[in-house]
Amino acid sequence: MTESTRMTIALDAMGGDHGPSVVVPAALSALTRHPNLELVLVGDEAVLRGELPAATDSRLKRLHIQHASQTVGMDEPPAQALRLKKDSSMRVALNLVRSDEAQACVSAGNTGALMATARYVLKTLPGIDRPAIITAIPALQGHTHMLDIGANVDCTAEHLAQFATMGSIVASAVDNIDNPRIGLLNVGAEQIKGNDQVKQAARLLSAGDLNYIGYVEGDQIYGDRADVVVCDGFVGNVSLKTSEGVARMISHYLREEFRRTVLNRLIGLIALPVLNTLRRRIDPRRYNGASLLGLQGIAIKSHGSADAVSFGNAIDIAVLEVRKDVPNRIDRHIEEHLPQGNPA
């Protein structure tokens, strides 16, 4: 698909900590950025109408509303959401993807419920045992794709190898690179290091046809060694959240130092433009939007606390994945590479 392709994306307008007050403005600015995009706001129709701009706004022609009577709570157990919230904004948005009325959906709702509902509604691709969540994170040069960042707390070596395949296809499609470098996250670079799953996954990847470069350590995620870093969802989640914590602490220290004395405040004022550029570069909002991978459709998870800029970034990721046709690429790759008669 090209940039001029028309596409429709469904937005779970009630999800996240802020619901429509964030999703509607994010939708409007996405419509400005993408002239061929149509968006469907899914949620309480009366509430959503109240958030819309004046009828003269020409973007309203590409902004539709699909009513959904329920909302999934941010702490609601996934099984309960699946059983009792059949008309939730999250579920209805996913239904639109399944029925092909939308090519992707974006939700800031609770991760567990989104994953469970997406699996149920969209189904996994043949050959994929477990969907995983992938995100791009900033690196010294460009960015690194990391998965799984939280869908699967326990993984076998086979799961890790499937994640590697999916990650390779995403990096290749999104960044236009031919043979993305795949690293396995481990506690050391030597072959003897690591737990059994990781060691066994290394053997599978070494025997496979991906561009597997070996083990990478935690500090190399932010370096320039690998395009894709593969790990289980427990480790990936801790690593990503640790990063947020460190970045926040350093920002805090930076503010403290530039406020310590009157002179420091003055220097801080002079340095403000430079510091603001830095702040923009490490702004986590620029990296908001993680993709649920391995499903028969595109579902993007936004951070629950996302603001409009941040949610807009998640919409941009959905646009990109639709253009790049990510699920079909994964499907084709698996079909071509799975040994005949493989029960998976």
Place this chain on the structure above:
Amino acid sequence: MTESTRMTIALDAMGGDHGPSVVVPAALSALTRHPNLELVLVGDEAVLRGELPAATDSRLKRLHIQHASQTVGMDEPPAQALRLKKDSSMRVALNLVRSDEAQACVSAGNTGALMATARYVLKTLPGIDRPAIITAIPALQGHTHMLDIGANVDCTAEHLAQFATMGSIVASAVDNIDNPRIGLLNVGAEQIKGNDQVKQAARLLSAGDLNYIGYVEGDQIYGDRADVVVCDGFVGNVSLKTSEGVARMISHYLREEFRRTVLNRLIGLIALPVLNTLRRRIDPRRYNGASLLGLQGIAIKSHGSADAVSFGNAIDIAVLEVRKDVPNRIDRHIEEHLPQGNPA
């Protein structure tokens, strides 16, 4: 023990990437900082003599040399080091602790070999199945103790609970706090989150008598929620190294921004004193030195690439643990708290 207590610490003078060229200067400055400290440099006597200052230096009276003919390589498998390197600087330093000629030892040698040799030479404390490695990391206020950061890639719930006990005693002894807040590192704050080991460890800790505060997430390690964060060695290692990577990337960005234009360079020059204070605050050298916990003696691991300042910090940690009598405190606590007849 008080600050005036005399103590002897053995230094593996051949370990690490730089060996005596780092260890000897670090030793000399530690002798200046601690007037009641005696140090034993363990390693090749001829090499070590060559690194010593002029005989007029009065600190030489408190600096001894113990010859050891072998050195453990930084990539040498632990089992091989244990079997073939019985006269290594690392092993002889640990022997001095066992024979009570030294109250602690410090090594920048390879972690796996140090752990294996320390376990063999010093033995674990009764009731401790697995030693763990603990380190202090900077936090918004003060610091957080984290364990295990790399000794055990697979842990049961019981191991995690033992780590919690040891961590609590270290935090209490080192920071003079009464009931350190213990958090279990997990992927979410809700009870249903996490893998089986973590959930089971949470049950053990809830039933125990530590000040267990529940799950903490990766970003909270650097917050102010817990005094001790408990995790398995795989997750701990990845989290710690991820932090290093993020800090390095932000420093890199900061330098880049302050060099982008001539004006930015000028501003950078003006802001230099403030930026240098920041750099000192996040300087990883200030946090060098991790403690091997659960052994019948004190062994401190320095980063292999440590410089003299950094190695000196690891010596300071050894001094503090000797003063606070950490292994005996753990031993007493376990003796008082283990149910009678417990096979562990």
